[in-house]
Amino acid sequence: MSENDKTVRIGLVGCGFMGVTHAKAYAKIPGARIAAICDAVRLPEDGVLSSGGNVGDGEAVRLDMTQVRAYRDLSDLLADPAIDLVDLCVPTSLHPQMAKAALAAGKHVLCEKPMARTSALAREMVEAAKGARGFLMPAMCMRFWPEWAWLKQAIATGAYGRVFAARFRRVAEPPGWSKQQFLDGQKSGGALLDLHIHDVDFIQYCFGRPKSVYSTGYTKISGAIDHVVSQFEVESGAIVHAEGGWAMAPGFGFSMSYTVNFERATADYDLARGAEALKLAVEGQPAQVVKCGGGDGYVGEMTHLVQAIQRGEPPSVVTALDGQTAVEICEAEEKSIASHQSVRL
Secondary structure (H helix, E strand, O other), X not given: OOOOOOOEEEEEEOOOHHHHHHHHHHOOOOOEEEEEEEOOOOOOOOOEEOOOOOOOOOOOEEOOOXXXXXXXXXXXXXXXXXXXXXXXXXXXHHHHHHHHHHHHOOOXXXXXXXXXXXXXXXHHHHHHHHOOOOOEEEEOHHHOOHHHHHHHHHHHHOEOEOEEEEEEEEEEOOXXXXXXXXXXXXXXXXXXXXXXXXXXXXXXXXXXXXXXXEEEEEOOOOOOOOEEEEEEEOOOOOXXXXXXXOOOOOOOOXXXXXEEEEOOEEEEXXXXXXXXXXXXXXXXXXXXXXOOOOOOHHHHHHHHHHHHHHHOOOOOOOXXXXXHHHHHHHHHHHHHHHHOOOEEO
């Protein structure tokens, strides 16, 4: 990026499912351009990237490889002076090392969730970002998902009164992609850290850092927690709980939902309802479908970071510290499951 050209040039690291998802999003963002890709094993000669996952249309994305440099080693990408933003779509175990190297090279960093396998490693990333020229932002896409951003606004403004109770649910069959990575709980942290963390982060976004958490869960396929149900004690006194897991039978697919009961309304979201995903029942009014615009949260989160870079201001909707805190909360859930007791945060 230069004074005369505000285009943010991205180095996309990892060409699997999330890399493809991010590539599709950048194609929709004015002022963003993928200038390089990096993958040790998956570099397409024809520029076509494709991979399946739990959310998205599954369509491939085509890059013009005459305009995109290809690297197999991160150090080569980091040495490229044309790259402004390094987007890490790699296995969790690689996040800390790669993020710190990119920050040391003066790059901005978007890091897929979870930020790290442990909160101690996430803390190292936060510390590295403090003295860096570039910004570090964890990719917490639910903060930008249209119907979830609507919910955050409704809670923050008190439009329907205070929240009495909130339930979040995110469950799926075992990942059919990157099995070697996801189904090794020592590397991925299981569904608790890789999938459920979306709702953990959104809960802290809406209700603040929980005071305590009580969790139950079990291990089935990864050696880590594959299904968790948690109740969070939050400052407002609302009843808040979340369920997450990827241990459903093959063929179940993916389910994502929330139900929030306010003083004067109830909001209910279910991804399976498609265009009518979000329904709102307000006291004294007929129930209605709330239209929040199409799309998912990926374009929103990347637009937020790209515009922050263009302004020279740190991203504000989600910070590196938020990413660290989300991992800390997940670790508290893991301790609660092991001890059968509530854990203070």
